[in-house]
Amino acid sequence: MPGHVSPRDLDAVLISHAHLDHVGAAPLLTISSTPKIYATESTITQAEILLKDMLKLSGYYLPFAAAEVTKFVRTAQRIRYGERFRIKDAEIEFVDAGHIPGSAQIIVNADKTLIYTGDFTPIKTRLLNGSKDPGSGFDVVVTESTYALEAHEPRKVLEDKVVELARETVNQGGILVVPSFAVARSQEVACILHAHGFKAPVWIDGMARQLLEVYLQDEEYVDGIDLLAKASRRIRIVRGKRDRVGILDEPGVVVSPAGMLKGGPAAYYASKVADDPASSILLVSFQAPNTPGARLLSEGKLTLDGSEFKAAAKVVQYKLSAHAGQTELREYISKRGDSGVAITIHGDPAACDAFASWIKENTGYRAINPAGSEPIVV
Numbered sequence: 107m108p109g110h111v112s113p114r115d116l117d118a119v120l121i122s123h124a125h126l127d128h129v130g131a132a133p134l135l136t137i138s139s140t141p142k143i144y145a146t147e148s149t150i151t152q153a154e155i156l157l158k159d160m161l162k163l164s165g166y167y168l169p170f171a172a173a174e175v176t177k178f179v180r181t182a183q184r185i186r187y188g189e190r191f192r193i194k195d196a197e198i199e200f201v202d203a204g205h206i207p208g209s210a211q212i213i214v215n216a217d218k219t220l221i222y223t224g225d226f227t228p229i230k231t232r233l234l235n236g237s238k239d240p241g242s243g244f245d246v247v248v249t250e251s252t253y254a255l256e257a258h259e260p261r262k263v264l265e266d267k268v269v270e271l272a273r274e275t276v277n278q279g280g281i282l283v284v285p286s287f288a289v290a291r292s293q294e295v296a297c298i299l300h301a302h303g304f305k306a307p308v309w310i311d312g313m314a315r316q317l318l319e320v321y322l323q324d325e326e327y328v329d330g331i332d333l334l335a336k337a338s339r340r341i342r343i344v345r346g347k348r349d350r351v352g353i354l355d356e357p358g359v360v361v362s363p364a365g366m367l368k369g370g371p372a373a374y375y376a377s378k379v380a381d382d383p384a385s386s387i388l389l390v391s392f393q394a395p396n397t398p399g400a401r402l403l404s405e406g407k408l409t410l411d412g413s414e415f416k417a418a419a420k421v422v423q424y425k426l427s428a429h430a431g432q433t434e435l436r437e438y439i440s441k442r443g444d445s446g447v448a449i450t451i452h453g454d455p456a457a458c459d460a461f462a463s464w465i466k467e468n469t470g471y472r473a474i475n476p477a478g479s480e481p482i483v484v
């Protein structure tokens with residue numbers, strides 16, 4: 107929570123995208139004042155769903171309530187990609203970041219120029235075309251560093267692996283459970299299977315259902331909307347408890363949050379198929395240390411209601427990342443310019459540090475891996 111900044115001291119708040127690590131504290135800023143908040147329409151729509159879900163799950167612990175979420179949604183100003191607007195003497199522009207629908211890199215043009223990458227990826231997926239080139243010559247580049255230490259496998263290879271696992275599992279009479287983030291990843295998995303002509307039932311559960319509805323209406327920000335619309339005609343939506351039990355009787359695929367198996371219907375499905383050697387569990391994203399997903403991956407053990415048991419189902423991880431990998435991060439920064447300051451954020455300390463070192467050695471940028479909240483003067 108941005109406790110060190112008073113909302114009254116802010117001229118504006120620019121929100122890059124709807125993930126909770128970027129928007130989760132925004133309603134807090136509306137408690138005692140009405141700051142100018144800017145984001146894309148798609149970001150605000152998805153953020154409203156995620157914030158309300160967060161309130162439902164942990165509202166008691168949060169320093170704001172539903173009223174603040176409503177105020178945030180009502181007062182936030184909707185910005186389109188490429189639209190330029192002014193805040194005092196600065197001109198602002200949002201550029202497609204290719205990360206999730208509505209995600210933006212943000213350019214601030216004042217006496218100096220700055221670009222904040224937000225979370226981004228130039229890699230084209232079934233849902234999004236990848237980030238747009240924001241131009242070059244910035245005095246400051248604030249860049250994410252999530253995968254500074256890890257290169258991604260080509261998307262095509264990953265897609266083939268996903269489809270092969272789905273076919274193999276269904277052919278042997280099993281169920282493929284794909285614990286997946288509700289935002290974009292779940293819908294992408296459904297699109298991948300459809301694009302490869304996968305014919306067995308594909309079920310979607312949890313909050314991924316609500317976001318699917320949102321994306322099907324979001325022509326402006328979902329590049330792959332035609333494929334999504336086609337896939338959605340075949341997608342089966344889990345409507346309630348009876349579906350949830352019934353779908354386990356027939357070979358097929360279930361895509362559902364939570365992506366790291368921390369609750370959600372995915373935890374239920376994983377526990378149901380875990381002792382079936384014909385079934386598989388496919389983790390499609392990063393698994394944070396100490397999550398049930400990480401433990402399942404490293405030890406093959408699933409924890410359910412406090413008891414632990416060894417999974418007989420096949421467990422694999424194919425990371426369908428929505429972030430730039432090491433190669434894309436290096437390419438991105440190399441194209442931005444040859445002088446100025448690069449600030450590496452949004453990654454493990456080791457990743458931010460390694461990326462800063464690489465930038466120093468390979469570009470003309472002065473690179474900073476900021477340690478705390480001290481101001482950086484450029």
Ligand SMILES: [Zn+2]
Pocket residue numbers: 123125205225
């Ligand atoms: Zn994100």
Ligand SMILES: [Zn+2]
Pocket residue numbers: 125127128225452
């Ligand atoms: Zn993030």
